[in-house]
Amino acid sequence: MQAELNLTLNVGRPAACTIVMARGAVQNLAEIITSPPSRRAIWVADATVQAAVGNVVDTALRRVFGTVDVITIERGERAKTLAGFGFLIEELERLRADRRTTIFAVGGGSTTDAVGFAASSYLRGIPYVCLPTTLTAQVDAAIGGKVAVNTTAAKNAVGAFYHPSHVIIDPALLPVQLEIPDRDGLAEITKVATISDGALFARLESLPTGGHPAPRVLDELISRAVMAKLALLTKDPFEAELDRLLNFGHETAHALEKALGHGIRHGPAVAIGIAAATRISVDRRLLGEAEGRRVGNLLGRLALPVSIDIDKAAEQRFADALRQVMLVRAGSLRVVLPTRIGHGVIAPAVTIEELTTSIRGVVR
Numbered sequence: 001m002q003a004e005l006n007l008t009l010n011v012g013r014p015a016a017c018t019i020v021m022a023r024g025a026v027q028n029l030a031e032i033i034t035s036p037p038s039r040r041a042i043w044v045a046d047a048t049v050q051a052a053v054g055n056v057v058d059t060a061l062r063r064v065f066g067t068v069d070v071i072t073i074e075r076g077e078r079a080k081t082l083a084g085f086g087f088l089i090e091e092l093e094r095l096r097a098d099r100r101t102t103i104f105a106v107g108g109g110s111t112t113d114a115v116g117f118a119a120s121s122y123l124r125g126i127p128y129v130c131l132p133t134t135l136t137a138q139v140d141a142a143i144g145g146k147v148a149v150n151t152t153a154a155k156n157a158v159g160a161f162y163h164p165s166h167v168i169i170d171p172a173l174l175p176v177q178l179e180i181p182d183r184d185g186l187a188e189i190t191k192v193a194t195i196s197d198g199a200l201f202a203r204l205e206s207l208p209t210g211g212h213p214a215p216r217v218l219d220e221l222i223s224r225a226v227m228a229k230l231a232l233l234t235k236d237p238f239e240a241e242l243d244r245l246l247n248f249g250h251e252t253a254h255a256l257e258k259a260l261g262h263g264i265r266h267g268p269a270v271a272i273g274i275a276a277a278t279r280i281s282v283d284r285r286l287l288g289e290a291e292g293r294r295v296g297n298l299l300g301r302l303a304l305p306v307s308i309d310i311d312k313a314a315e316q317r318f319a320d321a322l323r324q325v326m327l328v329r330a331g332s333l334r335v336v337l338p339t340r341i342g343h344g345v346i347a348p349a350v351t352i353e354e355l356t357t358s359i360r361g362v363v364r
């Protein structure tokens with residue numbers, strides 16, 4: 001072929017994403033954001049997060065930026081809607097944000113997802129920084145550049161891959177104690193440990209049953225979980241493989257969340273998904289029984305559920321949601337199964353019946 005043009009453009013935007021994890025990082029913002037594009041910052045957070053960490057964040061921003069404004073959004077998933085997206089865009093317009101304004105997403109995964117998506121499209125893309133304040137957001141949602149809002153039909157239905165310029169992980173911003181729902185982040189750490197980092201799994205096993213990890217231990221867990229996620233992401237940054245290992249536990253979790261609506265949080269749903277996939281793996285003799293027990297015991301130790309009883313109607317909705325997943329994956333339900341602690345495979349042809357039975361805590 002004689003091409004008139006044959007160019008490869010480097011279209012990565014932003015060109016780089018800096019991830020800093022340090023207790024007290026926010027207090028030292030000037031050392032991290034060394035050359036802001038202008039003296040203007042806008043931070044976005046819900047009322048709870050503002051009450052919890054607003055003073056610390058606002059004071060830190062004012063040390064670096066001349067003008068600091070705040071946008072108050074709704075809590076949790078309520079911010080992560082098309083209406084929430086519209087509100088954010090209009091607020092950015094009202095405050096005359098431009099491409100040189102730095103936007104800070106301060107909050108849990110719903111906030112970093114929603115603000116990241118608004119930043120990806122406002123003025124065709126403006127820079128933003130993530131200051132995650134939940135464990136789920138620190139180890140998972142703020143890492144990887146996946147941003148989205150929900151529609152009434154589906155979670156994360158409208159979104160983009162758009163990395164923040166910085167992810168500043170400061171465990172001092174987490175709720176004082178890892179109470180529910182923030183313990184949910186431990187489910188995401190268990191996910192990444194089970195399928196890709198056996199040493200991290202063993203470290204989790206050394207935590208006190210149902211207790212709160214000491215700050216030093218928590219910091220270590222966060223750093224290790226972020227590194228484990230990044231190692232898996234480097235191989236598939238744009239999710240070319242819909243069924244990548246990072247979906248471990250999530251095939252079931254998303255279907256359960258859809259079947260039960262707001263009746264279950266993401267963290268417990270992921271824990272049940274991890275336990276269900278583990279049972280199937282043991283049943284198929286892909287994973288030894290002793291290792292299977294280790295996964296169940298760890299979830300129990302972290303005070304996370306390993307099974308759920310749902311009624312017939314919910315079971316039908318669960319099956320329907322799984323069928324939708326099957327459509328996306330060209331007719332085959334492919335589920336990530338652990339093969340030994342720290343390793344997993346994407347197993348083809350897992351049946352809806354297998355998953356429906358295994359979420360109850362039994363197999364076949």
Ligand SMILES: NC(=O)c1ccc[n+]([C@@H]2O[C@H](COP(=O)([O-])OP(=O)(O)OC[C@H]3O[C@@H](n4cnc5c(N)ncnc54)[C@H](O)[C@@H]3O)[C@@H](O)[C@H]2O)c1
Nearest residue numbers: 048052075076108109110133134136140141146173174175
């Ligand atoms: N983009 C990704 O790769 C990715 C990965 C995992 C999860 N997610 C998304 O993240 C969302 C879940 O995130 P989440 O678990 O962080 O919950 P969330 O963001 O939905 O809600 C967090 C709740 O905790 C409160 N909160 C946050 N920080 C607090 C603090 N320091 N002190 C007191 N309260 C605080 C908030 O007010 C809010 O009510 C889901 O929408 C999920 O889809 C995205």
